[in-house]
Amino acid sequence: MKGIRALGRYFRDASKSVVRNFSLSLASISCITITLIVVSISIVISLNVENFAESIRKDVTVVVFLDNDTTKEEIKQIEEDLKKIENIDKMEFKTKQEAADEAKEDNEIFETVVDGWTEDTNPLLDSFMLKVKNVEIIKDTVKEIKKLPKINTVNYGEDIVDQLVTVFKVIEKVCIIAVISLIVVTAFLIANTIKLAIFSRKTEIEIMRLVGASNISIKVPFIIEGLFLGIIGSVIPIIITIYGYITIYNYFGGKILSSSLAKLIEPYPFVYLASLLLLGIGMLVGMFGSWRAVRKYLKI
Amino acid sequence: MELIRIADVQKTYKNGVVALYDFNLSIKKGEFVFVIGASGSGKSTLIKMLYREEKPDKGEIIIGGINVAKLKNRKVYILRRKIGVVFQDFKLLPKLTVYENVAFAMEVFSIDKKQIHKRVLEVLELVGLKHKARQYPNQLSGGEQQRVVIARAIVNKPKLLICDEPTGNLDPDTSMEIMKVLEEINEMGTTIIMATHDREIVNKLRKRVIMLEEGRLVKDYEKGQYNDERN
Incomplete structure (x- = not known):
């Protein structure tokens, strides 16, 4: 009862003093608001980049061309061997006839040429189309595949994939560092304002x-006062995040560069999760700031 | 019965100034003690140590069983709840009314509101300010503000009341009024230690007088006077 x-x-006093010290509260609140907006932007960017990266990773296909003289038994054997490689997720076998048909559909120019081919003169090769689980170790996987017999060539758009992997790794790291350092800087900035x-x-x-x-x-x-400041300070960033993201999403129609790969994250429940995150950061940072600031006056 | 015991206390400030040197003092329950001495004599340091605003470098300060010298920062409140402190500069909260300022000292105990109300009015009556309970500190005269501070200091019925030049900012007549209130409190059984420069008050009240000089206790008189020989 006493507690x-x-x-x-405590709660009554805290809300009273937010109102009583309004101008100073306003300083702390706007400090929280501004930084949370920046935090929000970096969160949205980094999560979307992560999302692009993920979808591109899933899209990477390794094409394994088999030698022209591979028999059906040998193809079976290769399929078994491929299944044993851990990083391979899904695979699909494509005969050279199927490859020829596809080429025909793709472009009319090929049509007459392809029609002239027979089973023996078809210059295309039988192939396996593979998806990998982890694109970062794709090189090792390809090496393993190359060790198998009757493999003609292995192709996975090496240069582009390698570049993308590096670029995404860098962007991800930059975003994580940016978000963390922003939060830390905000905490101390707010500590000073509250001080x-x-x-x-x-x-x-x-x-x-x-x-x-x-x-x-x-x-x-x-500390409760800091909590209140954090909650109030996160209101505007949350509104901006929700409406801003939905607007951007609708404006671009859900994708960037009209590429089917670079999809934006669906707005729901993403904006709510982001808002919760912002609220949480605001509350923590407000409490931490107050705690640090008041600590100084409690010595001696 | 002994309420305060100070043994072999020494205090040197960071800048090398020795504030107290080899200090010993014993104060009994119910006593009224004046602490006198020129500026820089260590008087303020002594008073501040009693309510643990300063810590001694060496020695023991025991107040009502609490070893103040070894009290940790986060435990200071235990001592503060047993004592009342009155300052020269009042230290009232300007945004709170007289009533709220006094009640503030009780609210930290999470006491029932009705009890707080009863006790606050009781002490305000004792200091003669019940009719000004709803006013703010800046609407009061200096003497009235000091009486609010006294009311706040005794609202929790402390055993010890520490006064750091309570009449320093007041005119002689008002000072005497404050002293009357303090004497009354003393008669009810509260031990009072009061640092002062006011010769007239010391001579008139004829209580125990402790004189400090350069950080040492030089005189300790029962029913003493503020002698002219040095000051």
């Missing part, structure tokens, strides 16, 4: 200590 009464008083706000209440803290308030009971209202 509940105390907690109720200014609390400095004007130095006497209040001093008197609280003099009349016998324990350090915890002094800290808690300030």
Whole structure:
């Protein structure tokens, strides 16, 4: 009962002092707001990049061409061997006749040429189309495939895939570092802003200590106040995130560069999750800032 | 019964100034003690150590069973709840009314509101300010503000009241009024330690007087006077 009464008083005091020290609260709130907007933008960008990367990874196809003289038994054997390679996810066998048919459909120019081919004169090769589980170790997988007999060539758009893998790795790292450092910088920035706000209440803290308030009971209202500041400060970033993302998503029709690969993340529930994340960051950062700021006045 | 015992206390500030040197003092329950001495005599340091605003480098300060010298930062409140402190500069919260300022000292205990109300009015009556309970500190005179501070200091019924030049900012008449209130509190059983420069008050009240000089206790008189020989 005593604890509940105390907690109720902490919340009341905290909300009172947000209002009473309005101009200073406003400084802290706008500080939180601005940084959370930047955090929000980096989160949206990094998650979308991660999403592009993921879809491209899934799209990478390794084509294994078999020698022209491979018998059906040998093809069976190769299929078995391929199944044993761990990184291979799905595979599909394509005969040279099927490859020829596809080529015909792709382009009319090929039509007459392809029609002239017979089973023996078809210059195309039988092939396996493979999907890999982890694109980052694709080189090793290809090496393993090449060790099998009757393999003519293995093709996976090496240069492009390699480049994409490196580029995405870099972008991901940059985004993670940006988000983390932004959050840390915000926490300290807010700590300083709140420190200014609390400095004007130095006497209040001093008197609280003099009349016998324990350090915890002094800290808690300030920390709750920081929590409130964090919640209020995250309102605008959340609104911007929700409406901004939905608008962008609709404007681009869900993809970027009109490529079917570079899809944006579906807005729902993504915007809600992002909002929750922002709210969480705002609350934590506000509490941390207050806690750091008030700590200074509780020594001696 | 002994309430305060100070043994072999030494305090040197970071800048090398020795504030107290080999200090020993014992104060009994119910006593009224004046602490006098020129500026820089260590008087303020002594007072501040009693409510643990300063820590001694060496020695023991025991107040009502608590070893103040070894008290950790986060446990200071235990001592502060047993003592009341009155300052020269009042230290009232300007945004709170007289009533709220006094009640503030009780709210830290999470006491029931009705009890707080009763006790706050009781002490405001004792200091003669019940009719100004709803006013703000800046609407009061200096003497009235000091009486609010006294009310706040005694609202939790402390055993010890520490006064750091409570009349320093007040005119002689108002000072005497404050002293009357303090004497009354003392008569009810609260031990009072008061640092002061005010010769007239010390001479008139004839209580125990402790004189400090350059960080040492030089005189300790029962029913003493502020002698002219040095000051």
